[in-house]
Amino acid sequence: MKYLDEYRNQALIQRLAEQIKKRATRCWHVMEICGGQTHTLIRSGIDQLLDGIVQPVHGPGCPVCVTPLEKIDRAINVALTPRVTLATYGDMMRVPGSNSDLLHARSRGADVRIVYSPLDALMLAEKHADREIVFFAVGFETTAPANAMSVWLASQKDIPNFSLLVSHVLVPPAIEALLQDEESHIDGFIAPGHVCTVMGFEEYEELARRFSRPFVVAGFEPADLLEALLLLVAMLEENRFTVENQYTRCATRMGNLHARKMIREVFEVTDMKWRGLGTIHRSGFRLKDEYQSFDAEVRFPLDHISTPEPPHCCAGQVLQGKTKPSQCPAFGKECTPERPLGAPMVSSEGACAAYYSFRRFQENCL
Amino acid sequence: MCLGVPGEVLNVQRDPGSGLARGEVRFGGIVKEVNLSYTPEVQPGDYVVVHVGFSISRLNEAEAKKALRYLNQIGALSEQLPDEPPSPE
Ligand code: SF4
Numbered sequence: 001m002k003y004l005d006e007y008r009n010q011a012l013i014q015r016l017a018e019q020i021k022k023r024a025t026r027c028w029h030v031m032e033i034c035g036g037q038t039h040t041l042i043r044s045g046i047d048q049l050l051d052g053i054v055q056p057v058h059g060p061g062c063p064v065c066v067t068p069l070e071k072i073d074r075a076i077n078v079a080l081t082p083r084v085t086l087a088t089y090g091d092m093m094r095v096p097g098s099n100s101d102l103l104h105a106r107s108r109g110a111d112v113r114i115v116y117s118p119l120d121a122l123m124l125a126e127k128h129a130d131r132e133i134v135f136f137a138v139g140f141e142t143t144a145p146a147n148a149m150s151v152w153l154a155s156q157k158d159i160p161n162f163s164l165l166v167s168h169v170l171v172p173p174a175i176e177a178l179l180q181d182e183e184s185h186i187d188g189f190i191a192p193g194h195v196c197t198v199m200g201f202e203e204y205e206e207l208a209r210r211f212s213r214p215f216v217v218a219g220f221e222p223a224d225l226l227e228a229l230l231l232l233v234a235m236l237e238e239n240r241f242t243v244e245n246q247y248t249r250c251a252t253r254m255g256n257l258h259a260r261k262m263i264r265e266v267f268e269v270t271d272m273k274w275r276g277l278g279t280i281h282r283s284g285f286r287l288k289d290e291y292q293s294f295d296a297e298v299r300f301p302l303d304h305i306s307t308p309e310p311p312h313c314c315a316g317q318v319l320q321g322k323t324k325p326s327q328c329p330a331f332g333k334e335c336t337p338e339r340p341l342g343a344p345m346v347s348s349e350g351a352c353a354a355y356y357s358f359r360r361f362q363e364n365c366l
Numbered sequence: 367m368c369l370g371v372p373g374e375v376l377n378v379q380r381d382p383g384s385g386l387a388r389g390e391v392r393f394g395g396i397v398k399e400v401n402l403s404y405t406p407e408v409q410p411g412d413y414v415v416v417h418v419g420f421s422i423s424r425l426n427e428a429e430a431k432k433a434l435r436y437l438n439q440i441g442a443l444s445e446q447l448p449d450e451p452p453s454p455e
Contacts, residue, residue: 248429259404
């Protein structure tokens with residue numbers, strides 16, 4: 001596929017790694033935010049290739065992993081309501097709520113459908129006027145344009161039986177929260193290429209200035225990440241704290257203006273609860289007042305469901321980059337992809353699943 | 367769900383009323399209908415990055431080629447500057 005093979009070229013990967021080794025005078029701690037990038041780093045062995053030169057710290061960028069238990073419990077509750085169909089991405093089916101998951105809800109008779117896009121859910125609503133169709137709108141800024149468009153179309157076409165259960169999180173406020181935490185020692189950041197493709201990277205320039213940290217907007221292939229690490233190491237060695245864009249084939253400083261306009265039309269920024277990180281000020285989206293009738297939490301009584309996080313899963317520590325998945329006592333023992341205790345083991349983008357699939361059982365020190 | 371996939375636009379249909387655009391996009395062997403409203407400038411033959419049924423960006427070929435040229439230069443540079451002096455022959 002276009003520009004994938006080129007960026008997976010082994011010789012290029014080796015040469016870039018050599019350049020990084022030559023440039024670095026110490027071991028730098030670099031956080032990649034996005035779960036897709038975590039998987040590339042582990043799958044392609046970049047973490048091992050740069051052992052002692054760059055220590056990757058895995059960030060909270062897996063939308064399934066940061067969705068609070070409470071939202072999962074609410075989704076299960078909605079799905080079990082008569083005459084309701086809950087439509088969701090496949091990743092969400094096995095994420096454990098406080099005592100069940102959507103897959104179990106389906107086996108108990110709930111109508112839960114896996115869809116590829118919120119527009120598929122909207123089509124279900126048009127087809128089944130006698131049912132309420134609720135789409136579980138989980139995600140970072142990348143899925144916001146799709147979710148925004150589904151609500152806008154529902155309002156334009158007057159489809160009354162469609163709503164969203166929204167759990168939308170934003171990357172820059174989470175980075176800010178991580179940097180304000182004195183326990184975290186992150187020298188620089190790989191910014192998520194597709195989030196920036198949608199939103200641009202002005203906000204990261206502000207973070208770079210305020211916290212004196214360099215950022216590189218990067219793609220998702222091994223050579224993309226290595227080039228980003230090379231740029232980051234150069235900036236760190238030179239004490240330069242700005243934003244550079246490695247992913248110029250997709251991301252621009254201003255992002256996708258059409259998508260941003262639609263997001264602004266439908267959503268507004270609000271405080272948001274994250275699994276493991278707690279509530280972060282202005283770190284998520286909610287539907288604007290004009291679109292409240294499409295909010296499943298307005299349509300169904302769900303306020304009574306509030307769930308504390310489970311004590312046995314250290315996902316919070318993992319998502320803040322303070323603990324490696326392999327350092328969690330349950331990792332690979334009580335917690336495996338077949339019987340996951342926490343979301344980072346379920347999701348294809350979760351750090352625990354990446355460590356398990358690519359057999360990183362040994363503890364690396366942070 | 368966050369993973370965007372590049373695919374080739376096969377055709378584009380625009381709805382003159384709403385201004386919305388959609389079309390078929392080929393990903394390897396699979397063809398899918400994709401909403402192209404956020405990249406209204408795309409033409410058949412362009413590559414787009416698709417997330418959950420929406421294209422979020424046209425793949426900028428000029429930038430991609432420039433970046434690859436640069437990456438290959440890095441490679442060439444490292445070959446010209448070996449770490450150790452070549453052994454005398
Ligand atoms: S290994 Fe399992 S229990 Fe441990 S942090 Fe990851 S998901 Fe939670």
